[in-house]
Amino acid sequence: MYAQPVNKVPTRNPLIKLKMACKANVYALCVVSRFSAAIVGGYIFTAVFTSLLSLILPLKKSDAVLLSISLTIFVYSCVFIWAFAVKSLKTIWITILLTSSACGLSIALLKDWL
Amino acid sequence: MIELLQFSLCLLAFNCFALAKFNHYRDVFKTRPSQQQSQWFLISAWISILLSLLLCIVEHQGYGGLLFCGYMALSVLLLMIFYSFKAAWVKYMSAVNVILLVISGSYIAIY
Amino acid sequence: MKESFFRSMTWMHTWVGLLVCWLLYLVFFAGTISFFRDEVTLWNQPALHSLQAPQERIALQREQIIAGVDYLKATAPESGRWGIYLPTEREPQLNYAFEKPRPEGRRFGGWQDYYINPKTGESLQQPRETKGGNFFYRLHFDLHYIDVRTARWIVCFASLFMLVALISGVVIHKRIFKDMFSFRKNKGSRSWLDGHNVSSVLALPFHIMITYTGLITLIFMLFPYPAMTAYDDGIRGFFNDVTPTNVRTKSSDVPAPLTAIDNVLDQIYTNWPNADLTRFSIKDPNKASATITVRASTGTLVRDQTPTMLFNGVDGSLIAKSVDEYSSTEVFYDSLTALHTGRLANPLLRWLYFLCGVAGCIMIATGCIMWAKRIRERMKKDQKASFGLKLVEGLNLATLMGLPLATCAFFIANRLLPVGITQRADKEILAFFITWLAVALFSLFKRAKMQWYLLAWVNAVACVSVPLINALTTKGSIVSYLLNSQWALFSFDLVCLVCALLFVLQAKKLRTQLNSPAANTRSNRVNKNSLVEQKG
Numbered sequence: 001m002y003a004q005p006v007n008k009v010p011t012r013n014p015l016i017k018l019k020m021a022c023k024a025n026v027y028a029l030c031v032v033s034r035f036s037a038a039i040v041g042g043y044i045f046t047a048v049f050t051s052l053l054s055l056i057l058p059l060k061k062s063d064a065v066l067l068s069i070s071l072t073i074f075v076y077s078c079v080f081i082w083a084f085a086v087k088s089l090k091t092i093w094i095t096i097l098l099t100s101s102a103c104g105l106s107i108a109l110l111k112d113w114l
Numbered sequence: 115m116i117e118l119l120q121f122s123l124c125l126l127a128f129n130c131f132a133l134a135k136f137n138h139y140r141d142v143f144k145t146r147p148s149q150q151q152s153q154w155f156l157i158s159a160w161i162s163i164l165l166s167l168l169l170c171i172v173e174h175q176g177y178g179g180l181l182f183c184g185y186m187a188l189s190v191l192l193l194m195i196f197y198s199f200k201a202a203w204v205k206y207m208s209a210v211n212v213i214l215l216v217i218s219g220s221y222i223a224i225y
Numbered sequence: 226m227k228e229s230f231f232r233s234m235t236w237m238h239t240w241v242g243l244l245v246c247w248l249l250y251l252v253f254f255a256g257t258i259s260f261f262r263d264e265v266t267l268w269n270q271p272a273l274h275s276l277q278a279p280q281e282r283i284a285l286q287r288e289q290i291i292a293g294v295d296y297l298k299a300t301a302p303e304s305g306r307w308g309i310y311l312p313t314e315r316e317p318q319l320n321y322a323f324e325k326p327r328p329e330g331r332r333f334g335g336w337q338d339y340y341i342n343p344k345t346g347e348s349l350q351q352p353r354e355t356k357g358g359n360f361f362y363r364l365h366f367d368l369h370y371i372d373v374r375t376a377r378w379i380v381c382f383a384s385l386f387m388l389v390a391l392i393s394g395v396v397i398h399k400r401i402f403k404d405m406f407s408f409r410k411n412k413g414s415r416s417w418l419d420g421h422n423v424s425s426v427l428a429l430p431f432h433i434m435i436t437y438t439g440l441i442t443l444i445f446m447l448f449p450y451p452a453m454t455a456y457d458d459g460i461r462g463f464f465n466d467v468t469p470t471n472v473r474t475k476s477s478d479v480p481a482p483l484t485a486i487d488n489v490l491d492q493i494y495t496n497w498p499n500a501d502l503t504r505f506s507i508k509d510p511n512k513a514s515a516t517i518t519v520r521a522s523t524g525t526l527v528r529d530q531t532p533t534m535l536f537n538g539v540d541g542s543l544i545a546k547s548v549d550e551y552s553s554t555e556v557f558y559d560s561l562t563a564l565h566t567g568r569l570a571n572p573l574l575r576w577l578y579f580l581c582g583v584a585g586c587i588m589i590a591t592g593c594i595m596w597a598k599r600i601r602e603r604m605k606k607d608q609k610a611s612f613g614l615k616l617v618e619g620l621n622l623a624t625l626m627g628l629p630l631a632t633c634a635f636f637i638a639n640r641l642l643p644v645g646i647t648q649r650a651d652k653e654i655l656a657f658f659i660t661w662l663a664v665a666l667f668s669l670f671k672r673a674k675m676q677w678y679l680l681a682w683v684n685a686v687a688c689v690s691v692p693l694i695n696a697l698t699t700k701g702s703i704v705s706y707l708l709n710s711q712w713a714l715f716s717f718d719l720v721c722l723v724c725a726l727l728f729v730l731q732a733k734k735l736r737t738q739l740n741s742p743a744a745n746t747r748s749n750r751v752n753k754n755s756l757v758e759q760k761g
Contacts, residue, residue: 039382047450054451061455062466063554068451070558073388073440080389084237085230107454117573132406176527176560177569183430184577187584190405190427198408 030089038083041096046076048103055110115221116173117181122215123166124185128193129208130159141201231397238393242592243617245383247624250589252380254628255365256435257582260567260575262358263315264713269639270352271699272340274714276317279344283501286311287490289343290505293321294486296339302511305476308336309505312343313522314571315713319343354649355639360657366443369654374446381440381447388436394425401426414602417595424587431581432588438565441558467555469545470518470533479513484541492543493519493534503531507538515539525569529562572712593621618672619665626680627664629724633687634660636721640698674739681732688725692718 053068083092107113132138134155139147147155166185170178196204258265267273279285293309301307301323310320319341327334340349356363363369368376395401405426408419425432440447449460456462464471493500501522509515515538520531535545551559563569567578597617604610610618638656642649668676695718696702703722706715 047448050448051450051454054455059554060552062463063552065451065455065463066467066558067554069444069448070441070554070561072444072448072451073385073437076385077388077392080385081234081237081392084233084393111454131402135403138406174525177525177574180527180564180570181574181577183434184574184581187428187431187581188577190423191580191584194406194408194423194427197406198410 033089034083034092037089037092037096038080041093041100042076042079042083045079045096045100045103046072048100048107049075052103052107052110055107115218116169118214119218119222120166120169120173120181121185121188122211122218123162123169124182125189125192125211126208126215127159127163127166128186128189129204129211130155130162132193132197134159138197141197142204234393234397238390238397239596241386241393242390243596245386246589246593247620248379248383249387250586250593250624251368251628252365252383253582253585253589254632255361256439257579257586258632259358259362259365260570260579260582261713261717262362263313264358264717265361266355266357266359267316268695268714268717269355269357269636271701272350272352273318274699274701274711276342276349277344278312278314278317282312282314282343283499285343286502287494289319290490290502291486292346293319293505294483294507296321297323297507297510298483300339301337305334305509307507307510311502311504313503317343318349353639353644355653356650357639360635360650360654366439369658377443377446381443384436384440388433388440391425391429391433391436395429398422398426414595414598417591417598421588421591421595424584424591428581428584431578432585434564435582435585438561441561442565468530468547470535470547474508474514474516476509477512477514480511481513481515481539483507483510483515483538484517484536488541489517489519489536492536492541496534496546497521497532500532510538513539516544523563523569525571527560527563527569528556529559529566529568590625593617593625597621615672619668622668622672622676622680623661623665626677626684627661627668629728630664630680630684630687631657631661633684633691633721636691637687637694640694674735678732678735678739681728681735685725685728685732688721688728691721 050068050072053071054065057064057067059067079096083096086092133142133147134152136147136152139145139152167179167182170182170185172178174181192207196207289311290309294307297304297307297309304323304325305327306324308320308322310316310322312319321339321341322336325334325337338351340352341347342349366377366380367373368380398404404419404422406423408416408423410416445452445460452460452463456466493502501524502519503522504518504520506518507515508518517536517538519534519536521533523529523531530547530551533547534543536542537544548555567575570578597614600614601610635653635657638653642652642656646652664680667680692703701709701711701714703715703718706712706718
């Protein structure tokens with residue numbers, strides 16, 4: 001499987017060993033970061049986006065809430081998959097943070113919280 | 115009875131989809147299918163499956179849609195078993211399928 | 226993240242699946258059994274086996290309600306709640322229940338049931354205390370022995386992973402139509418891959434539907450934010466808006482006579498001429514705050530919200546009624562829940578749901594096994610198994626062989642535990658978990674083919690014992706069920722026997738493989754590209 005680094009050549013050189021340890025950890029860190037972006041970032045984005053939807057959909061209040069709630073899972077799974085499809089981690093995190101903030105700001109403005 | 119008709123149509127449809135493919139046709143008939151034969155199988159498959167779906171929806175509306183998905187699952191399961199384990203029996207199974215279809219169809223038509 | 230979109234999806238599919246597959250297997254296993262939850266509960270209560278549904282089940286409902294209220298007035302005038310549960314197609318008994326005295330600090334004191342044969346009107350012997358099918362129903366989203374909210378969060382995230390795995394699985398399965406009917410046997414991990422593909426594809430609409438709708442049933446816990454944002458009084462405001470019949474009223478202690486039930490029933494039947502009523506409950510009977518709630522069945526409509534009416538218990542006036550015309554959004558949302566619970570299903574559809582659920586279990590099981598098998602096939606001769614591989618193999622054995630065995634233990638405990646012991650229902654559940662734990666400990670030591678072979682035989686024996694012990698300890702048996710057309714009970718015993726047969730077949734296959742280790746896999750040297758099955 002792709003999870004383990006393939007390079008298992010034994011080496012005595014401590015510098016190379018250190019380099020390999022760093023590489024392995026960086027990889028693990030990247031994986032954790034990507035999962036976090038998908039799970040936590042995805043959750044936050046879905047929460048604010050669907051809350052915004054429930055405010056702006058042109059239906060009666062309960063219907064708007066019901067429809068946006070029915071779409072939460074669809075949105076969440078799309079964001080999740082997107083987080084694994086895009087190559088750059090930076091892009092993912094920045095996009096999620098920016099869009100969530102934009103949605104959050106819109107909600108605050110619409111609800112006169114600001 | 116109508117359920118039997120709906121299911122038979124669905125099973126026939128997937129059987130035709132399978133036979134339209136080169137490898138399954140060869141397993142059953144031992145020769146390659148011609149381009150026209152594959153086309154005929156595909157067309158019959160689509161007609162049959164849409165007819166099955168139509169009957170399900172007309173008879174039971176939303177509930178019928180669910181039944182149709184269930185029929186699809188059962189059809190694929192049956193055909194997978196036949197094609198993977200007993201390819202020689204596919205002809206007999208298809209014959210039984212068509213007979214059941216005709217019987218249930220006539221029953222519905224008459225009553 | 227990998228070189229191509231395709232490889233990224235493959236990586237994600239594998240890891241997202243592997244992280245939660247055993248929990249998902251439990252959820253699917255328990256969920257599939259709970260499609261037949263009423264039938265399983267019936268099997269677990271032999272006292273109710275002799276019940277036969279009367280011819281005009283619906284026509285008798287009015288008299289049953291009146292008789293029920295009279296009985297409850299005489300038996301439990303001081304109780305906080307009365308409930309009359311009318312017989313349905315799947316639950317043959319009539320039940321007049323009242324709330325037992327409420328302990329300090331608790332919101333509800335538990336139901337005291339009184340069962341009646343709806344055909345003869347005679348009272349029935351109190352059936353043995355058991356959770357029956359409801360245990361499996363609750364298990365599949367509340368898990369057990371842990372806080373309910375935590376369990377639901379865990380199951381929600383596992384389901385999200387499942388949905389993502391399904392979508393990515395479709396994306397990476399390039400030959401989805403070409404390979405629909407393919408199953409190559411005796412080819413090691415390729416056979417497992419085919420099994421995984423076939424079981425996923427054949428019920429793909431079901432899998433996506435059940436996972437998505439499963440998450441929707443818990444959506445207010447997962448994402449209360451839209452409701453909280455749109456309504457100033459938060460989520461309670463939303464619920465009050467959407468279900469006017471669920472308004473909570475404060476209890477009062479002032480006594481007041483209950484209104485004439487005939488009057489209430491007249492109003493019900495005027496509004497709903499041919500209603501199939503399911504529940505008639507009274508809160509705070511004989512008090513000033515009394516309310517009467519009546520629910521009717523939705524039949525085969527793809528709808529979850531039951532038509533409900535709420536009456537004032539003192540003067541019999543109608544307080545609230547569930548809406549007759551729902552907006553299309555409400556219908557859409559409601560149908561999502563209805564699709565998941567499948568309460569609308571008649572026997573044919575119910576068996577099809579069950580078949581698809583079994584396909585889901587097979588999909589998950591083949592996925593777990595295939596991963597471990599692939600790693601094994603790639604290992605060189607003297608290479609030792611990594612901790613991760615041993616963990617996966619151990620969990621595979623414990624879950625895939627342990628859960629069926631635990632289920633059999635649950636049913637055997639139901640028949641063998643003495644009827645009068647305290648907390649009997651909890652003890653049956655304990656038998657389930659102890660058996661599962663025993664299998665888990667067993668797989669802690671060794672988890673090779675021999676252990677799978679042994680457990681296959683143990684499971685086969687256990688599955689056969691269930692109908693056998695049933696025949697020995699109750700008046701009925703699979704033969705008598707067939708002769709008396711008791712189809713629910715007959716099917717239950719039959720499914721046990723079929724499972725026993727499948728385990729015997731598994732054991733025989735494993736025996737063959739154990740006897741001739743060299744011949745069992747043709748793909749001993751698997752190259753990297755086999756993961757990405759034949760491009761185009």
